[in-house]
Each structure stands twice: as structure tokens, then as C-alpha cells.
Amino acid sequence: xxxxxxxxxxxxxxxxxxxxxxxxxxxxxxxxxxxxxxxxxxxxxxxxxxxxxxxxxxxxxxxxxxxxxxxxxxxxxxxxxxxxxxxxxxxxxxxxxxxxxxxxxxxxxxxxxxxxxxxxxxxxxxxxxxxxxxxxxxxxxxxxxxxxxxxxxxxxxxxxxxxxxxxxxxxxxxxxxxxxxxxxxxxxxxxxxxxxxxxxxxxxxxxxxxxxxxxxxxxxxxxxxxxxxxxxxxxxxxxxxxxxxxxxxxxxxxxxxxxxxxxxxxxxxxxxxxxxxxxxxxxxxxxxxxxx
Amino acid sequence: xxxxxxxxxxxxxxxxxxxxxxxxxxxxxxxxxxxxxxxxxxxxxxxxxxxxxxxxxxxxxxxxxxxxxxxxxxxxxxxxxxxxxxxxxxxxxxxxxxxxxxxxxxxxxxxxxxxxxxxxxxxxxxxxxxxxxxxxxxxxxxxxxxxxxxxxxxxxxxxxxxxxxxxxxxxxxxxxxxxxxxxxxxxxxxxxxxxxxxxxxxxxxxxxxxxxxxxxxxxxxxxxxxxxxxxxxxxxxxxxxxxxxxxxx
Numbered sequence: 001x002x003x004x005x006x007x008x009x010x011x012x013x014x015x016x017x018x019x020x021x022x023x024x025x026x027x028x029x030x031x032x033x034x035x036x037x038x039x040x041x042x043x044x045x046x047x048x049x050x051x052x053x054x055x056x057x058x059x060x061x062x063x064x065x066x067x068x069x070x071x072x073x074x075x076x077x078x079x080x081x082x083x084x085x086x087x088x089x090x091x092x093x094x095x096x097x098x099x100x101x102x103x104x105x106x107x108x109x110x111x112x113x114x115x116x117x118x119x120x121x122x123x124x125x126x127x128x129x130x131x132x133x134x135x136x137x138x139x140x141x142x143x144x145x146x147x148x149x150x151x152x153x154x155x156x157x158x159x160x161x162x163x164x165x166x167x168x169x170x171x172x173x174x175x176x177x178x179x180x181x182x183x184x185x186x187x188x189x190x191x192x193x194x195x196x197x198x199x200x201x202x203x204x205x206x207x208x209x210x211x212x213x214x215x216x217x218x219x220x221x222x223x224x225x226x227x228x229x230x231x232x233x234x235x236x237x238x239x240x241x242x243x244x245x246x247x248x249x250x251x252x253x254x255x256x257x258x259x260x261x262x263x264x265x266x267x268x269x270x271x272x273x274x275x276x277x278x279x280x281x282x283x284x285x286x287x288x289x290x291x292x
Numbered sequence: 293x294x295x296x297x298x299x300x301x302x303x304x305x306x307x308x309x310x311x312x313x314x315x316x317x318x319x320x321x322x323x324x325x326x327x328x329x330x331x332x333x334x335x336x337x338x339x340x341x342x343x344x345x346x347x348x349x350x351x352x353x354x355x356x357x358x359x360x361x362x363x364x365x366x367x368x369x370x371x372x373x374x375x376x377x378x379x380x381x382x383x384x385x386x387x388x389x390x391x392x393x394x395x396x397x398x399x400x401x402x403x404x405x406x407x408x409x410x411x412x413x414x415x416x417x418x419x420x421x422x423x424x425x426x427x428x429x430x431x432x433x434x435x436x437x438x439x440x441x442x443x444x445x446x447x448x449x450x451x452x453x454x455x456x457x458x459x460x461x462x463x464x465x466x467x468x469x470x471x472x473x474x475x476x477x478x479x480x481x482x483x484x485x486x487x488x489x490x491x492x493x494x495x496x497x498x499x500x501x502x503x504x505x506x507x508x509x510x511x512x513x514x515x516x517x518x519x520x521x522x523x524x525x526x527x528x529x530x531x532x533x534x535x536x537x538x539x540x541x
Contacts, residue, residue, distance in 0.1 A: 080481060109451040113479045113488050120454075123478055130495055131434045139495070186434075196326065197486035202433050 007257045011241055012162045014041035016087050017097040020052045023071070026104055028059045036097065040160060041084030041241060042261050044125075045070055045077060046115040047158065052102060065104045069112055072100055076108045079115050080124050081190075082260045088239045088268040089190050122154050125262055129153065132186035132263030133172060135202075141172055157261045165261060172263055173256050180212070181205030181252035186259070189222055191269040199223065205252035215254060215267075216247030226269050239268045297436040297498060298517050306518035307334050307429070313519075313537050324428075326484050333441075333484060334429040334518075340530050343420035344452075345459040422447055423460075427531055429518065430483065437497040438518050440525055441482055441489040454479050457490050457529075465528045477529070492525050500524065 015038040022032040035055040039048055046068075053068050070077040077086050077100065091098050107114075115121060129150075133142035142150075149168050156165025175182050182205055189199040199222050205213050219226045219238065227247065228234045237244055240258050251265075259265045298306075307323060311334070314321040325332040428441040444452040444460070452460070457477060465476075480491040501521060508515040523533040 078481065110487050113481065114453060116454075120479075124480075127478065127480075127493070127495075134434045134495070194328070195486060196329070196484060197481060198483070200433065200483065 004253075004257055008166065009162060011258060012040075012042060012165075012261075014084060014241055015039060016041060016083065019097040019099050020049070020055075020070075020102050021099060022056055022059075023101050023103045023105075026056075026060065027064045029061065030059050032056055032059045039083050039098075041082065041087070043083055043157065043160070044079055044121050045083055045086070046079040047118065047121050048083075056102060056104070060104065067104075067107050067114065067116065069103050069107055070100050071103060072098070076111045078112060079121075080113050082262070082266060084241055084260070085190065085266045085268060088242060089192060089270065092237070092239055092242070092268070092270050093273050118158070122158075125154060125157065126150055128262035128264060129172070132259075135184040135186045136172070136175070136182035136263070138183065141174070145171070153261070169261070169263075179206075180210075182255060185213075185218070185251050185255045185265065186263055187218065187251075187255070187265040187267060189219075189267045189269060191223070193271075203251075205250070205255070213251045214247060215245055215249050215251060218251055218267075219247070223269060234272055237270050237272050239270055240266065298431070298438065299436065300431055300433065303431040303438060303518065306516050309516055310334065310519050310522075310537075317534060317536055319534065331431075331484060333431075336427045336531075338425045338427070338531070339422050340425055341420050342423050342460050342530070344456050423452070425530065427526075427529075428482065428489070429522065432494050435494040435497060437494045437501070438521055439494045439497075440492045440522070440529070440531075441480070442491075442529055442531075443487075443489050451488075454490070460530070461528060462530070490529075492528060497521065497525075 018037050018039045020035040020037065022028065022034075026032075033055075035052050037048070037051065039045075049068070049070075053065075057065065070079070072086075072090050075090055077090070081089075087098055113120075113124075130139065130142050133139050145168075152168045153165060155161070156163075156168070184202050185205055187200065187203065190197065201222065203213070203218055203221070207213060207217075215238070216227060226236045226238055238247070240254070245254065245258070255265050311321055311323060313319075319336070320338075321334050321336045323332055324335045423444050423446060426443050430439050430441060431437075432439045444457060446452075454477070461477070477490055477492055479488055481487070482489045501517070504520055505515060505517070507513075519533065519537055522531070523537075526533050
């Protein structure tokens, strides 16, 4: 793998221009200016918003500030999803910058996980990596790693160090050539149309007959509505990292290159608006050539 | 090897058996199906008398020996709580109490403007309180194992924080918590409901189930994976499984 290092870099350095506005019900001493940040798609909201908190601290009393949380158009944003997933899922058709509302009161306990410190994010991140490796390698790779190796993955993400992260992460992306891929592909399919937050099942990169599974074959099994029937108009967009990969893209390749640092391939299904997506955001990825 | 992990069908089968026993024993497990899918989970609610120890990582681990055995949830449908379909288990006064000082939780828990509420919810020093536990058993396809999710709130409806949950864990299990709290109990999104729950981490489940299943296999003894597993992990968070599940049938 990793012949496509440019793709890994593009994924890692994806950014979303964001405008943070203080919720108008917060008690302030004077008017709060909005705060602008370029958010890394692969990171977590609570990991990169210390500056946002500091900014609003200037106009608020400490005692009026409880745990900070974020909302977009009435939806509390789950910090434990990667930022890019939150944007694709809730705001992919919005104009930029993405406008997020910041709250310091009325934490929605039922909907959001608490995030009192970065160690909570680290635990969540490592738990995702472990789960992904349970699917990919029966946990063998992650269990063979030392504590400092785990730390290296986390520090790489926390400090936005691509090389540091990938020096270790590539071990998690290896597989025996003869098997043609991981045991199972760690993926999650998100949509906002039902209460169930995501779909996650067992799915292999190669069919029992030896055919390469593609993004299309995954969707066909997990979320058939996302694939338009012939002649039918497309109702949904299938978005990963802000782009719509071709449905013919091999799943194993997507898993290796378009997974988030937590090692899961996060796929968002969003209702399509009337206008077609601009061609510039449709990248072309390798497609399956006929099976050897 | 293959007998040490669980598949979805076996999980459902084990759950069905557990439900039958639960009904006969007057325990209150129920199956909650998830809309538009085959999936679902086992659910049970219980009331427990608990003292929250504010220093779960402190020096009180050694004091565990002074405590009586962890026991005595008075189970039974006769103790009903306001919600009709919810069962109630009340821990006896000497059952689940954990020694230790209680931190003033006030500053953390002042969530909204209703300060009157918050005063009442506040953990006061030296006292224990009745908490409402909601337990869910789900199947994890990644770990091919059952996973215990739960949430806890006061009778006034205030959710407990992770620290408070850590503080409520029985001293017998504290040692593990002290060394690596985050690998044991963390807050996680409920994968079927999308809500915030606490979770007992499943990544070691296969390891501790293997010898048990192996032994059962060697002795040609049938074993209900979910029940056996639950009897091991449940007590960590106050969910005791009656011996009758194994002895009466």
C-alpha cells in the first residue's frame, strides 16, 4: 500500500473554514465577536477548539462557563465523530464558512458524550483504533504494539504530524498479500434520516468467489437506497472526506486511503439537493479492472 | 477457538434463554427491538443505593477488605417504581455502600438555571443515595462479544458523570480501575440509540471467556455465553446475576 501517498496527505490536510458564534442566550459582559478557524477534517472538535474557549472567555465570567459544546442548526455536534464526518453529514450543502454555535450552558447529557479533558479524546481515539484492528487483524497488530507506539499514533493526530502518525499507522494498514485485504473492513455508514446513528456490520473486502468488493457492493448490502436504479434520479450523495468516490472504487483501497486516523472508513449518506455537485469536487479514484 | 467468540445468532439465542429464565425468576430483563432491523438489545432497569467515592484512584483500595460481601440486591417485582414497566431493585443499606469521602459535586453539576434542583441532586457528604440504573446488553460484531452499556441518574433525573460512575464501582474492582480507568469503563455512544451511555470495554472479553468455555466444553456442559459473561462483568457496575439462573433450571 501507500503508493498513493498523495491521497493520504490530501486526506490528512483537509480543512474546513469555520465560524464559531456564541449562543445568544449566554451571559456576556460585552458583545462576543465570532471566531474563525480552519478545522482539520480528521481531528475532533474538542481537540482543536481550546482557542475558541479562550476567545469567548474574554467576554464571559468564568462562573458562567460550564462545559463547552457545539451546535449546528439545532443539532448538537457529537465531538467523538471526526470533524469532517460532522460537516459532511450535517452541513455538506452549506455555504462556507461553516457556522457553528458555541454553548456553555445546558449541556445535552443524553445526546453528547462529556469531554472534560484531552485524555477522554485519546481514550476514544485509541478505542476506535483497537476496534478497527479487531476487525482487520483480530487485534493482532494493535496488541503487538507497545504503549509508546499507541502514544505515537495519538501524538501524531493531536499535533497534526502526518509523518509521525503514518510511520506507525502503516503497520495497521498491512495485510497478507494472498488474502487480498483485511479480514473485515472497518466502516460506518451515517445518515440523518433515522434515530440509529450509523450502520456497522461485518463486510469483507473480497467476496467468497474472489471478486473485489467495491463501495457500490457495500452500499448495495447495507444501504440499497443510496444506489440509484437505472434511469432513476440520484436521491442521495455518498460522501467520504467531502468527495463522492466512484461506486466502483475497491473497498480495500478506500479503507487504506480514505479511512480516518481512527482507522474507520466513515461514509456519509446525505440527501441530494437539486443542483448537481460541482465537478471539481469529484476526484477520480482507481476502479476495479476485471478480476484476474 | 471458534467456541470462544459469539456470533449474532448465538447471541440472540442466548438472550432468548436468558429472557425465559428472567421471566420465571421475576427478574425484569426485556428485549427491545430496533426499528427497521433485526437488531435489538436486552434491557433492565434497577434502583440501587450507592455511595459515590470521589477518589476512585485514591488510597482506599486496601479498605475493600473491611467491607462485607458484595451482595443483597433485593430483587423482585413487588418493589415498583413510578414507571410501570420498569423493575426496581433496591440495594440494602449495607450492600453496595462504598466507604470514602464525598466530594462536593456542586460546581460540576450546576448545569442549568434550576438551581433548586441542583441543590437536591447534590451528593452530600457521608450519605448514600438511590440511583436509577439502566442496563443494556448489545452484541458487538467487531469483538464478537456481548457488551454491557448502562446509564445512571439520580431520582431527580441528573445523569452521573464518568468520575462519579468510577467512584461508584465496587472496591473489589478498583485496582483495575486505578491502573487503567479508560480501558475499563468509558462513556460511549449507544450504537443503536445514538445516546450517551457508559460502557464496559469488551476488548478483553474473549480472553476471560475462553477458559470458561473451554472447561464447559471439556465437561460437555451446556453454557449460556451471555449469562456466564454477565455474571462476571455485571457485578462491576452493581448488576448482580442471581445464582438461581444457574441452579434452578
